Amino acid sequence: MELPGNLFLAPVAGYTDRAFRSICAEHGADFSFTELVSAEALCRNPERYWTVPAAKNLISRGISEKHYAIQLFGANPESIYRAALLLAPLKPDTVDINAGCPVPKVVKNGAGSALMKNPANLGRIVEAAVRASREELGNVPVTIKIRSGWDHGSINYAECVRAAVEAGAAMISLHPRTRSQNYGGKSDWSLIADLVTRVSVPVTGSGDLYTPEDAQRMLSETGCAAVMFARGAMGNPFIFTAARSLLTSGKWEPAPLPQRIAAALRHLEMLAADIGERLACLEMRKQFCAYTKGFKGGAALREKIVHAQTIAEYRNIIAAVMPIG
Numbered sequence: 001m002e003l004p005g006n007l008f009l010a011p012v013a014g015y016t017d018r019a020f021r022s023i024c025a026e027h028g029a030d031f032s033f034t035e036l037v038s039a040e041a042l043c044r045n046p047e048r049y050w051t052v053p054a055a056k057n058l059i060s061r062g063i064s065e066k067h068y069a070i071q072l073f074g075a076n077p078e079s080i081y082r083a084a085l086l087l088a089p090l091k092p093d094t095v096d097i098n099a100g101c102p103v104p105k106v107v108k109n110g111a112g113s114a115l116m117k118n119p120a121n122l123g124r125i126v127e128a129a130v131r132a133s134r135e136e137l138g139n140v141p142v143t144i145k146i147r148s149g150w151d152h153g154s155i156n157y158a159e160c161v162r163a164a165v166e167a168g169a170a171m172i173s174l175h176p177r178t179r180s181q182n183y184g185g186k187s188d189w190s191l192i193a194d195l196v197t198r199v200s201v202p203v204t205g206s207g208d209l210y211t212p213e214d215a216q217r218m219l220s221e222t223g224c225a226a227v228m229f230a231r232g233a234m235g236n237p238f239i240f241t242a243a244r245s246l247l248t249s250g251k252w253e254p255a256p257l258p259q260r261i262a263a264a265l266r267h268l269e270m271l272a273a274d275i276g277e278r279l280a281c282l283e284m285r286k287q288f289c290a291y292t293k294g295f296k297g298g299a300a301l302r303e304k305i306v307h308a309q310t311i312a313e314y315r316n317i318i319a320a321v322m323p324i325g
Helices: 018-026 039-044 053-059 077-086 112-117 119-136 157-166 189-198 212-222 239-249 257-275 277-291 298-305 311-321
Strands: 007-009 031-033 068-073 094-099 142-149 171-178 203-206 226-229
Touching: 007 239, 018 031, 018 053, 018 257, 039 068, 039 077, 053 257, 068 077, 077 119, 094 112, 094 119, 094 157, 112 119, 112 142, 112 157, 119 142, 119 157, 142 157, 157 171, 157 189, 171 189, 189 203, 189 212, 203 212, 212 226, 212 239, 226 239, 257 277, 257 311, 277 298, 277 311, 298 311
Parallel strands: 007 031, 007 226, 031 068, 068 094, 094 142, 142 171, 171 203, 203 226
Antiparallel strands: none
């Protein structure tokens, strides 16, 4: 697979739905990942992911997405294999394995970052996805996203990556925090630089990327092939355009408020088309707060927008609180 650039949107539970991935693609994201999808749930009730709008929204390609990955999580290689086979009709560009999620409900079943406690099983899971890809998905690449380790006493990303690459992983995304850190503390970019020297496959860096300058610095300091924006893209799909501008011209301009509001409303409308207006308006409350963070009137907007139940109400609140002409 060839990509036009190296600015990626990370998988973020509760945020990277089909509509948001589309918005990010429109603003320059070269590649994006779905929210993590349970392999067990997909195998148990695949019809739900084709018929229930909220479930279908998790794994379907976005309107503007040219390149996207569906991310699976699970601890059982057979479930990963069966789930990956079921993805064939969606034609993902890659299948990504989640070995980094720190959330208790994921790790308690041995999935997510808990996979790093058993590198051998992690390798078997990657191999299962590779086998499914060869059989049903046109041999699309299988990739994996990991952390640096379970805790500071078990920094074993190198061992886990070796198992994954030997099993057929075509790209490694590293978020250099441990599971015990969750999203606190500081990510250690030196581990990304170290990993780049250890493997022949591309390495994507993640962690503490909030500005175009952060992306430029990570690429320069670590030698990674691509950077993956996560929380830095929430409410700010413009970060991809800005980062590309900085990398190519040495300068960038922040998106003005009218452009941010227009993108947020388009996001809401696309989400409503996917899952219905009522549910979309509930889901978009947190997103709208992120889109308007840092602007005059943002606090007043956040106070009111959490009560909006229709698109019309969103528009009316914006017009009253943050008139933009």
